[in-house]
Amino acid sequence: MCNLYTNKSTVQEMASLFATPATYGFNVPADVYPQYPGIVVREVHGERVLEQMTWGFPRHSNNKRTGKPNKPTATNNARDDKLWTIWRQWFTDPAQRCLIPFTSFAEAEGEAGKMTRTWISVADQPVAAWAGLWRPTDEWGNAYTGVMVDATKELWDIHDRMPVILHPDAHETWLRADAEEAMTVVTQYPAAKLRVERTDDPWFARKALTPNKNLQI
Template identity: 45%
Template sequence: MCNLYTVRKTAAEVAEYFRVPNPIQSNAGPEVYPGTPGTVIIENNGIREMRSMTWGFPLRLKDMKPDAKPKPVNNIADLTKPMWIGLARKPQWRCLIPVTGFAEAEGVKGSMTRTWFSVKSEPVFAWGGLWRVSDEWGPVYSGAMTDANEAVAPVHSRMPVVLYPHEYDLWMHGSLSDLIALQQRKYPAQSILMERTNDLWVAKRQVVSEEPTLL
């Protein structure tokens, strides 16, 4: 799962990297948590746009109280599940999530620390995602996950679907089979940089990191 990532670049730098003509200022912070604002890249009439959206699709569980807030489903375990496949089939609901690094918790429960992963020689990279407009939070997005490569596996069994720059258009315009192939392939471990820290992992909020098995 991925419940924390960073975008330590300005809007102008992100726009230049992703060839977006409209850099926008968002209220998203440099660290992005589930249920909080983040910046994504979508396409509208063939032109890439930066949009500010909430990270996580709102989900109400059957045992939740009527006035309880939905849980943000911020990770996509399987693009072929009913919750996702309808969006995955349609290019207009695909997005690129700008990332400079993603974190996983490591260590003993209660005193876990943040371990960061980034892509070598890439100041920013794209995580393949989907988005939609929700009744609860307006535009929302979630990121596709895949099996961890050898660099991430010592810390967690899953990792974001990291895309090469030449795969950005494939994610945005390819077939459903193309997206599934990208989700199933492993990003090379030699391209990943790991940084262990002493920073405590502090959960900002309760999250649903992957969709329930019934979906």
């Protein structure tokens, strides 16, 4: 599960890479947590645009003690093996797919209570695209989630899942193709093209407003 990623690219860099207009005034954090604003690329009337959305589809539950609704939590990752079931409504509609620009993503390593951040970036893509889905929500406006696959065996010691990192020539397929063809680009990215940086930074060194519970379904 990915619960933290960075996007340190500028609007101009993203606009150039993803062929969108560059006339945006976004104010978003470089470190993106669930329920934080992030940048996605999607198509509107056949043209690509950059758009700010909230990371994570709202998920609702009730308090077991009081029976009252809890605040919604974020389902920020979507399993590839459930794209045809839970996620079918959005996956099968190309207009509901998006690209999530990122420069690295983080996973937690270590024993409970002492976990540290391990960052993974794409050696041959300084700014890469993670395959995503998006939808309008009443709670947070437009929101997005990132598609995950089983990790390559080289990354198993870090985590058993990894984002669907798209090759540049797969961007068009993900944004426009029918579901069967789009599924062909839902694959593992070669481990040889990924950089792993282990740090001593505590995993839970995050701002107080960051949600505590995030899910992958």
